[in-house]
Amino acid sequence: MFAEADSMFRPPINRAMRTLDRSFFKQTIPISAARIYDNKNISKYRTALEQSKDVLEVERIITIRPDPVAAYANNNGKCLLLKPEVKHDDSSTWSAKLRDSVKAEGVGVVPYELELDYKYWTYHDIISAILPENELGEIPSGFSIVGHVAHLNLRDQYLPYKHLIAEIIMDKNPNIKTVINKIDDVGEESEYRTFNYELLAGSGDMNVEIKEEDCIFHFNYAKVYWNSRLNTEHRRLVALFKEGDAVCDVMAGIGPFAVPAGKKGVFVWANDLNPDSYNSLEDAIKRNKVERYVRPFNENGHNFIRTATASLFHTHHTVRIFAKRPRGAVKFDLRTATPDKVLIQPRVFNHYVMNLPASAITFLPSFIGLYANVERSLLTNPEGSLQMPLVHVYTFSTKSEDNVGPSIQICKEISRQLELDVDEEITPQTPETAVWDKRAAKDAQKKAAKADAAEARDAEKKASSKVLIKRVERNKRKYVTAVSGLEAHGLDLKKVAKDFGKKFATGSSVTDLPSAGPGGKEITVQGDLSDDIYDYIVENYTAVPEDNIECIEDKKKKASS
Structure with missing residues (x-):
């Protein structure tokens, strides 16, 4: 019976269709509905009939509808859609609660024709x-x-x-x-x-706008390279850069590494061979106001590695940083004022980035002898040991179960490109590889343990976090519904507020909640919608346990006369 009922809500089939005909996708489904004679009892009967499993439970179908009979609907009459197994003309298909509700004259069971169209189906x-x-x-x-x-x-x-x-x-x-x-x-x-x-x-x-890491990029997708799936890698690498570092981005594209790095006070010399990428990079630098940190170039990458390294050595550049002043503060002359911090661009790069997996590894010969004539003091860290720049090279490789074989092949190719001699054959059985495997396994165990502990803490926090739905009375018997605690279950309050607004066709916004401490927020929805919001959260946000949701009422105190 369940499979039969489920198939009722599927769209009609037309496997010969080659031109989309939206009007074809229409379906009228004969079901039954519980006519609610007094709208004040909607919440009461919905709760009762949901508990008795009489109510229709189909994704994206709103169960509270205008009455199917115009005379009732014109007087704002409502009904509650029932599952297909419940027949209006066969009381043996009704639950005990439904029969009791009908007997008490709170509801009546009537036929209902549910109409679905193209907009409904996914x-x-x-x-x-x-x-x-x-x-x-x-x-x-x-x-x-x-x-x-x-x-x-x-x-x-x-x-x-x-x-x-x-x-x-x-x-x-x-x-x-x-x-x-x-x-x-x-x-x-x-x-x-x-x-x-x-x-x-x-x-x-194809002219698009992308937002990534609090930066905005405008570019023509047909003329430049962009891969949205690399967002995590962009974030990971930029997190390695420290404020005041110098980075040479050899294949910068439109700036997904360079521009976010500039925002955190990293000096970046960013290059790309593609003139369109260079133009979009220039635009991103200006649009995101990182001109003091990021310099764009349009050169061949092989040459840029050497020319940028030499030019940086002879370039003197500083950035004076002033703390943000509160509104209304006395203005001062930036040219003569004392800055809160001064960043001095290093004379050697701390990092080189080569994100061109198809061929980046072939650019490595440009590094041979690159720092042969550089003063050793410029390559020495505060502890006095030699600290050469890190070169981040991206490449393609095959994947294996342990990735040892592909890693060895990559190391061999790097050695060949850098003209290094390998004295003995590198195999997975060499001591160096064994040590690497042990360290990798140990690191993996630590990461897994940390992840498990974090997951346990998160689960414990979620289990004890309440979601409060509060009906608040405002002036002249006007109500709003305040929802707090959703963020503890990993939900984005802005997105949920938008979902509420669309679902209930009313105003919905994220507002401050002082009682929750600094930064506390709640969602405020116009209207008395406590029960509706309760049901919507249970149906659509499965991360929130139903037992954690509470509905409360908070009447606004009237001022004493």
Whole structure:
């Protein structure tokens, strides 16, 4: 019975469709509803009938609806949708609570025609109703989103449906305005790491805006290289740089390493061979106000390694930093005022970054003898030991179970590029590798233990964290509903507030909650929606245990006359 009921809510099937016909996807489902005679009792009967499992439980279907009979609906009459197994003309299908509610004349069970259309079903629902059954194993669902552009990489068997797929993706993702499909590998025909593509749907506008690490980038996605999946790596590497360091970014692209590094006070000489990347890099530097720290270049990377190193040695540059003054503070002349801090650009680079996996390793010969004539004192740390710059080289390799073999091959290639002689064959059995394996295993165990401990602490914190839904009376019997405690369960308050606003078609915003201490926040929703919000949280935010949610009432005290 359950499988039969579930199939009722699936879209109609048309596997011959080649041009998207949205009007085809309509379905009228005959079910029953509990007519609620007094709207004051909506919450009461919904809770009772949900507990008795009479209420319809289907994702994205709102169960409180206008009454199906116009005479009731015109008087704001409401009904509660019931699951398909409950028949309005067969009381034997009703639960004891439903029968008692009808007997008490609080509700009546009536027929209801539930209408679903194209807007209701998801991308996966629609495309599953169109593709041939033998192609449903790996439905195209993963794609990159770059600004307003969806970037697909469709397999050959799905190419006949590419325009259908693209149109549905646009329909179900309102922020997407252009859908493209890659038709070659990145860099296959271009040393600038760009790729050929075909436009499948939308305007074709490839000028996008990206926000990453509190930085804004504007660029033409068709003319420069960008990979949104590298965000974690960008963050990891920039975290290694210290304020006042000097970094040479040899293949900087539009600046995903350079610009965030500049924001944390790192001096970056950023280069890219692609003129379009260079122009976007210049724009990002100005747009994010890091001109004092980041310098753009448009040169060949082999030459840039040597010319930038030599130029930095003879370049003197300082940045005077002043603490932020409060509003209304007396203005002062920056030219003569004493700064709170002065950063002096180093004369040698602390890091070199070469993020061009296809060929970066072949740039290593440019480092041979690079610091042969540099004063040793410039390469000595405060403890007096030699500290050469770190070179971060990205490359492609095969993956193995322990990654020892591929690592050895990479080391051999690095040695060859740097013209270093390897006296003996490096194998996984050598002492050096054994020591490396032990250290790696020990480090992995420590990381796993820390992760387990952090997860346990987080789980304990979540288990004890209450979500309070408070009905607050304002002037003249107006109410708002305040929700606090969601952030303890890993939810983004701004996103949840936006979800509430859309769901209940009312004002919803994140506001300060002084009683929670500095930085405390809550969501304030216009209207008396405590029960509705309770249900919405339980249904949509599974990270919040239902036992942790409490509804309370807080009447505003009236001022004494």
